[in-house]
Amino acid sequence: xxxxxxxxKYLFRKEGQxxxxxxxxxxxxxxxxxxxxxxxQGLRLIYYSQIVNDxxxxxxxxGYSVSREKKESFPLTVTSAQKNPTAFYLCASxxxxxxxxxxxxxxxxxxxxx
Amino acid sequence: AQSVTQLGSxxxxxxxxLVLLRCNYSSSVPPYLFWYVQYPNQGLQLLLKYTTGATLxxxxxGFEAEFKKSETxxxxxKPSAHMSDAAEYFxxxxxxxxxxxxxxxxxxTRLTIIP
Numbered sequence: 666x667x668x669x670x671x672x673x674k675y676l677f678r679k680e681g682q683x684x685x686x687x688x689x690x691x692x693x694x695x696x697x698x699x700x701x702x703x704x705x706q707g708l709r710l711i712y713y714s715q716i717v718n719d720x721x722x723x724x725x726x727x728g729y730s731v732s733r734e735k736k737e738s739f740p741l742t743v744t745s746a747q748k749n750p751t752a753f754y755l756c757a758s759x760x761x762x763x764x765x766x767x768x769x770x771x772x773x774x775x776x777x778x779x
Numbered sequence: 780a781q782s783v784t785q786l787g788s789x790x791x792x793x794x795x796x797l798v799l800l801r802c803n804y805s806s807s808v809p810p811y812l813f814w815y816v817q818y819p820n821q822g823l824q825l826l827l828k829y830t831t832g833a834t835l836x837x838x839x840x841g842f843e844a845e846f847k848k849s850e851t852x853x854x855x856x857k858p859s860a861h862m863s864d865a866a867e868y869f870x871x872x873x874x875x876x877x878x879x880x881x882x883x884x885x886x887x888t889r890l891t892i893i894p
Contacts, residue, residue, distance in 0.1 A: 669822075671822075674820075696880070698882075705788060705886060705887075706886060707869060707884040707885055707886040707887050708823075708869070708884045710881060710882075713879070713881070715879065715880070721879055723881075755822055755823070757822075757823075762880065763880075764811045764873040764874070764875060764880055765811050765828070765830040765831075765873070767813055767825045767828055768882055769825075770815075770822035770823040770824070771822050772820075772821050772822045773820070773821065773822050775820070
């Protein structure tokens with residue numbers, strides 16, 4: 666079955682550590698997205714990529730970094746500069762250009778600080 | 780930039796009763812609108828979408844939504860609630876920002892079903 670796989674499902678970070686969240690899709694989608702979800706705040710866009718080797722900052726990019734070396738992969742690194750990283754992180758993808766195209770979501774990674 | 784307002788962060792209905800979740804958007808151009816559902820510790824699943832054409836859109840699990848341009852609304856309804864409908868629901872609008880396509884989400888409505 667085609668879909669988006671996020672790993673791990675739960676992740677714990679010590680103070681001062683960088684951690685990387687994995688997102689892999691086998692839907693052959695061009696565009697990929699990372700969102701952060703906090704209770705009562707909906708989803709906020711961190712980074713997105715509409716094509717391999719290119720990505721743009723979203724609304725809350727500070728303290729995060731991404732890469733897009735392969736079409737199917739869009740890993741997110743939460744750096745030590747992100748002061749409040751505890752949240753639920755969601756990865757999404759969509760086929761390509763077209764505002765009518767819906768995004769497809771993975772099952773998320775929950776990040777907590779030890 | 781577009782914005783989405785979901786009135787009521789928590790909604791409770793009895794099993795078998797009508798479900799009505801409200802969504803209003805701001806847009807200066809014809810919008811593309813989506814409703815997603817999220818079950819605990821899972822990602823978002825598309826319920827339905829409005830792009831063009833018929834203003835009453837039917838989705839999965841018996842849900843439907845009506846696009847009303849004059850009211851800038853896209854409310855989600857289901858005639859008879861089921862226990863399995865308990866989840867969080869997000870309304871979203873598709874937007875273009877300097878040539879880049881983005882989804883803007885509302886803050887969500889948590890639906891509780893009372894047995």
